Amino acid sequence: MKMMRRESCCKFLVGLILMGGIGHAEEVINLGSRRELMLDGFLFNSIRHLSFRQHQPxxxxxxxxxxxxxxxxxxxxxxxxxxxxxxxxxxxxxxxxxxxxxxxxxxxxxxxxxxxxxxxxxxxxxxxxxxxxxxxxxxxxxxxxxxxxxxxxxxxxxxxxxxxxxxxxxxxxxxxxxxxxxxxxxxxxxxxxxxxxxxxxxxxxxxxxxxxxxxxxxxxxxxxxxxxxxxxxxxxxxxxxxxxxxxxxxxxxxxxxxxxxxxxxxxxxxxxxxxxxxxxxxxxxxxxxxxxxxxxxxxxxxxxxxxxxxxxxxxxxxxxxxxxxxxxxxxxxxxxxxxxxxxxxxxxxxxxxxxxxxxxxxxxxxxxxxxxxxxxxxxxxxxxxxxxxxxxxxxxxxxxxxLDGFMSLHAGRYPGGVAISRPIVFSGGELELNVATGAGGGVRIGLIDAETGQVIEGFEESDEFFGDQIATVVHWKGAADIAKLAGRRIRMKISMYEADLYSLRFRP
The missing domain is CATH 2.115.10.20 (Glycosyl hydrolase domain; family 43)
Known part of the structure; x- marks a missing residue:
């Protein structure tokens, strides 16, 4: 089952590359450890079946x-x-x-x-x-x-x-x-x-x-x-x-x-x-x-x-x-x-x-x-x-x-949608999300090598998160530490359904 998931993920990415969805000459975003709010598509190269939703006070x-x-x-x-x-x-x-x-x-x-x-x-x-x-x-x-x-x-x-x-x-x-x-x-x-x-x-x-x-x-x-x-x-x-x-x-x-x-x-x-x-x-x-x-x-x-x-x-x-x-x-x-x-x-x-x-x-x-x-x-x-x-x-x-709740990246009911980020470089050791899902919703994060377009081994797909947290840390097979990827050019693949993502950051 895990092999099928990884194969499916790779096929999806190859499809994006063939359609011009991911280009190798893109400018790299030096994200560092700063927080980015989901106000618009600044972080993303490709967004499918997701939308940005404004929230009223x-x-x-x-x-x-x-x-x-x-x-x-x-x-x-x-x-x-x-x-x-x-x-x-x-x-x-x-x-x-x-x-x-x-x-x-x-x-x-x-x-x-x-x-x-x-x-x-x-x-x-x-x-x-x-x-x-x-x-x-x-x-x-x-x-x-x-x-x-x-x-x-x-x-x-x-x-x-x-x-x-x-x-x-x-x-x-x-x-x-x-x-x-x-x-x-x-x-x-x-x-x-x-x-x-x-x-x-x-x-x-x-x-x-x-x-x-x-x-x-x-x-x-x-x-x-x-x-x-x-x-x-x-x-x-x-x-x-x-x-x-x-x-x-x-x-x-x-x-x-x-x-x-x-x-x-x-x-x-x-x-x-x-x-x-x-x-x-x-x-x-x-x-x-x-x-x-x-x-x-x-x-x-x-x-x-x-x-x-x-x-x-x-x-x-x-x-x-x-x-x-x-x-x-x-x-x-x-x-x-x-x-x-x-x-x-x-x-x-x-x-x-x-x-x-x-x-x-x-x-x-x-x-x-x-x-x-x-x-x-x-x-x-x-x-x-x-x-x-x-x-x-x-x-x-x-x-x-x-907190951070002006706008969100929004996904409807299953199967929801996917967003692929532009190439980023981060500092820190954990990925933190401000996110809320419905009872039947979920969010998963995959990390991709920005140079090759291939998923990074061990980070193909995170453990699914569901719930409502201002600061939840993403885990891959129960582990949150991603410090070894700091400074490397990567992309994020965000898969979500029945969910709202308000912000993210790579924290120390």
């Missing part, structure tokens, strides 16, 4: 009701808050968010925009510490961290993981609409401008080169650019700071014709020191910017914590000029966006979260996800999103997702 509890006086409900009858940032930090979670209170005053007072601050031990139960920093209604007994005017409109902090960063600059942030400034802090509470010159202000020639709107086009409205959640962080995989920001760029309509007005999109620039920025350009979406398909209100990108070479975000995709009710300029829904190089991005075909049956989320900021994908348990990611935007019931909720 599970809605959980409300974590914050925007009911404080400075958040607007008392004065305007609705809350004027948004753009939450959540950061895991030394055994706790920090949250920063914005209140646009001054924008709703008559006459408007943009200086009265605030940054709120909350803390949590578990990412579920949040408290508003009385900071004693900013007076509102004659009292400083509130959780207002700063009154930053336009820089509080979208103040977005992060922890700088760059090696050698000075202790008093460990926390950094960007903030400002019309002009974006950099900020630094030693503790995440006391902030100072890194320098007076803005990171971006619309004056760079790149805005004209790419046809982007900048403040000079509309001097009476400096919010024409950067009027959104703009984010920066240290990208360790590419050893640079990167800044992704709101821009208005030329685009096409649904029929592929150029439209008169630009649409919301995302531009980027980079820096080696957080001081000097260059290379302003639009992100590459792999296709023309198109109204209704990829008009992006935010980006919310970050290095995915378990695979930091991948940038993952849950941006808000806007469908403009389609009011559902009232005077809203349109409506929105959240989508999944990711990149393997920080410049070329893919947007998943299906929404990450639809507006849903609650009519109060069919609005221009419906289910707006904040910045921060954080791990809150051994097997769970938490994400935070705003509901009932600019309404009297506005609040922040938590959603959860399986």
């Amino acid at each position: 599970v809605e959980r509890e409300q974590v914050l009701d925007f009911s404080a006086p400075w958040e607007g409900r008392k004065y305007f009858g609705f809350s004027v808050t948004g753009y939450a940032t959540v950061i895991p930090d030394a055994g706790q979670y920090r949250m920063y968010y914005a209140s646009y209170f001054g924008h709703r005053l008559k006459p408007g007072d943009p200086t009265k925009q605030y940054t709120g601050y909350c803390v949590s031990k578990d990412g579920i139960h949040w408290t508003r510490p009385l900071l004693g920093r900013v007076a509102f209604e004659g009292s400083k007994q509130n959780n207002i961290l700063r009154q930053g005017g336009r820089t509080s409109h979208n103040f977005a902090p992060f922890i700088d993981s760059r090696p050698g960063v000075p202790a008093d600059e460990r926390y950094k942030a960007v903030g400002g609409n019309g002009k974006a400034f950099g900020f630094v802090s030693a503790d995440g509470l006391d902030w100072r401008k890194f320098r007076e010159k803005p990171i971006v202000d619309g004056s760079d020639p790149a805005f004209d080169r790419f046809g982007a709107v900048h403040w000079g086009n509309n001097p009476t409205k400096p919010r024409a650019i950067l009027d959104s959640m703009n984010i920066a962080f240290w990208d360790a995989a590419r050893k640079r700071y990167v800044f992704y920001f709101r821009a208005h760029l030329p685009a096409l309509d649904r029929e592929g014709k150029k439209i008169e007005k630009p649409i919301r999109s995302v531009m980027m620039c980079t820096s080696q020191n957080f001081r000097d920025w260059s290379g302003i350009k639009p992100i590459d979406l792999g296709e023309p910017r198109q109204l209704w398909r990829n008009e992006l209100y935010t980006s919310m990108l970050q290095p995915y914590p378990r695979a930091p070479h991948l940038l993952v975000g849950i941006p808000l995709r806007t469908v403009p000029r389609r009011p559902f009710r009232g005077g809203s300029f349109g409506m929105s829904e959240s989508v999944l966006m990711y990149s393997r190089d920080g410049e070329r991005f893919r947007i998943a075909e299906e929404p990450f979260m639809r507006p849903g049956r609650d009519v109060r989320n069919w609005s221009k900021h419906g289910n707006l996800f904040g910045w921060g994908i954080v791990q809150t348990s051994e097997d769970e990611l938490s994400l935070y999103y705003q509901q009932h935007d600019h309404q009297k019931t506005a609040h922040l909720k938590r959603a959860t997702l399986r």
